[in-house]
Amino acid sequence: MEIIRIKDLEKKYKTGVTAIYDFDLKVKKGDFIFVIGASGSGKSTLIRMLYREEKPTKGSIIIGGVDVAKLRNRKVYKLRRKLGIVFQDFKLLPKLTVYENVAFALEILGLPRDEIRKKTMKALELVGLKNKAKNYPDQLSGGEQQRVAIARAIVNEPKILLCDEPTGNLDPDTSWEIMQVLEDINKLGTTIIMATHDKEMVNRMKKRVILIDAGRLKEDYAKGTYTHEIV
Amino acid sequence: MKLFRLLGRSVRDAFKSVFRNFSLSLASISSVTITLLIVAVSMVLSYNIENISTLIKKDFSIVVFVENDATAEEIEEIEDKIKNMDNVDSYIYETKEQVAESWKKSSDTFKAIIESWDKEENPLADTFSIKVKNLEDINNTAKQIKKINKISLVRYGEGIVEQLLSVLKVIEKFLIGMVLALVLVTIFLVSNTIKITIFSRRKEIEIMRLVGASNSNIKMPFVIEGLFLGLLGSLIPILATIYGYSALYNFVHLENISPFLQLATPSPFIYIISLILLLIGTIVGMFGSAGSVRKYLKI
Numbered sequence: 082m083e084i085i086r087i088k089d090l091e092k093k094y095k096t097g098v099t100a101i102y103d104f105d106l107k108v109k110k111g112d113f114i115f116v117i118g119a120s121g122s123g124k125s126t127l128i129r130m131l132y133r134e135e136k137p138t139k140g141s142i143i144i145g146g147v148d149v150a151k152l153r154n155r156k157v158y159k160l161r162r163k164l165g166i167v168f169q170d171f172k173l174l175p176k177l178t179v180y181e182n183v184a185f186a187l188e189i190l191g192l193p194r195d196e197i198r199k200k201t202m203k204a205l206e207l208v209g210l211k212n213k214a215k216n217y218p219d220q221l222s223g224g225e226q227q228r229v230a231i232a233r234a235i236v237n238e239p240k241i242l243l244c245d246e247p248t249g250n251l252d253p254d255t256s257w258e259i260m261q262v263l264e265d266i267n268k269l270g271t272t273i274i275m276a277t278h279d280k281e282m283v284n285r286m287k288k289r290v291i292l293i294d295a296g297r298l299k300e301d302y303a304k305g306t307y308t309h310e311i312v
Numbered sequence: 313m314k315l316f317r318l319l320g321r322s323v324r325d326a327f328k329s330v331f332r333n334f335s336l337s338l339a340s341i342s343s344v345t346i347t348l349l350i351v352a353v354s355m356v357l358s359y360n361i362e363n364i365s366t367l368i369k370k371d372f373s374i375v376v377f378v379e380n381d382a383t384a385e386e387i388e389e390i391e392d393k394i395k396n397m398d399n400v401d402s403y404i405y406e407t408k409e410q411v412a413e414s415w416k417k418s419s420d421t422f423k424a425i426i427e428s429w430d431k432e433e434n435p436l437a438d439t440f441s442i443k444v445k446n447l448e449d450i451n452n453t454a455k456q457i458k459k460i461n462k463i464s465l466v467r468y469g470e471g472i473v474e475q476l477l478s479v480l481k482v483i484e485k486f487l488i489g490m491v492l493a494l495v496l497v498t499i500f501l502v503s504n505t506i507k508i509t510i511f512s513r514r515k516e517i518e519i520m521r522l523v524g525a526s527n528s529n530i531k532m533p534f535v536i537e538g539l540f541l542g543l544l545g546s547l548i549p550i551l552a553t554i555y556g557y558s559a560l561y562n563f564v565h566l567e568n569i570s571p572f573l574q575l576a577t578p579s580p581f582i583y584i585i586s587l588i589l590l591l592i593g594t595i596v597g598m599f600g601s602a603g604s605v606r607k608y609l610k611i
Binding site: 158164173192193237 | 521526
């Protein structure tokens with residue numbers, strides 16, 4: 082079953098730079114996909130279009146039956162509530178505790194307090210940070226902060242988790258821990274799309290890998306060992 | 313139910329944010345406080361000047377002398393005519409004997425002079441003192457009175473009234489302009505301060521958007537926070553107005569210098585000013601926040 086269907090996608094920035102051309106992709110439910118490519122190849126643009134931070138200039142992105150490309154700015158939040166997003170720089174709110182950061186994604190939905198507590202603690206447990214719930218982000222290590230961000234991304238049980246270089250700021254050991262967390266989440270049925278530079282890790286994970294080169298989908302490996310010299 | 317939960321959370325988040333962004337909150341609160349204090353002072357000042365000008369205006373009257381040979385019926389007729397004029401607010405009628413009595417009381421010199429007169433010799437005239445409703449029409453009213461029979465003289469401070477009125481008009485216009493300008497400056501300053509504090513939190517807004525907060529989800533806590541800040545900022549100016557002005561009113565007695573220099577009675581005008589300050593503070597706070605947040609929302 083396809084959960085994401087990208088057809089004939091094109092993104093041209095106002096500056097005249099074309100970041101993505103002729104892009105087609107089908108993502109099955111439960112997939113774990115690495116998106117790789119050199120800096121400026123367009124992989125970040127692709128991820129950003131998936132959560133509709135950028136609007137495609139042409140083509141369609143169907144997620145759960147809705148064409149994200151046609152979504153109005155005012156309605157973007159409806160898409161975001163179905164997605165989990167993890168960033169390279171974590172994007173945690175520094176003035177909120179770990180618990181509050183994760184619970185925030187549920188509070189905006191207007192869920193009852195008990196349900197928020199239950200779900201938040203469950204998500205924190207999944208990423209192994211139940212004991213740090215009352216800490217503030219700046220009291221945590223980089224890997225821990227990223228795990229908080231992951232907990233926030235999955236707390237609403239999204240079908241799809243988008244990760245834009247989630248390990249880009251982390252050392253190899255910590256990166257590997259994060260990958261384990263993501264793999265656990267994937268095993269629970271969440272589709273994961275992750276943009277990364279980390280060749281070693283991609284080869285070690287043996288997942289589907291798509292290679293973007295100068296805005297085009299160049300290769301689509303089913304089981305991701307790749308030998309191309311990129312990055 | 314869901315709506316109430318969201319509203320409750322916005323209120324709670326707004327409170328939290330006021331304390332967790334304490335220095336920013338303090339900046340906003342003090343900018344509201346300072347500008348509203350200036351607005352309060354200018355409002356108190358202009359109200360008092362307005363008050364004094366009313367007192368001065370009220371003091372003007374038309375003095376009408378009745379001819380000496382007027383009969384009682386004729387005087388009654390004059391009184392009737394004056395009573396029925398539109399612009400006449402009130403009047404006092406004194407016979408020349410009563411006028412002499414009141415002059416005697418006013419100073420010893422007058423007393424000595426008046427007592428030297430025979431009863432028949434009183435050179436004064438029966439007098440109407442008339443207060444008008446609208447000082448600007450005093451000229452026309454005086455003209456009308458002049459036309460009445462058996463009246464020897466009508467005086468109302470010709471020349472002075474016109475000059476005074478034009479001066480007072482300029483002062484009033486200036487005061488209204490000043491208060492309005494200050495209110496505008498307040499709106500500008502406060503909304504700018506709020507803009508800066510929200511600018512420093514644009515990342516927070518971006519993150520809210522990324523985790524799926526709708527525009528109203530994001531706006532609500534900021535608007536409520538703006539309301540809190542406005543409320544807290546107007547607190548000191550309100551207390552200063554109420555207690556400061558009451559104290560001023562009790563301790564400063566300018567009427568000893570001149571009967572016109574009277575401070576306006578504190579109640580109810582200090583409460584009206586307080587209400588205005590509160591409204592300016594909260595409304596500018598709310599709309600300032602809403603407007604500034606809007607800039608960081610993609611709509």
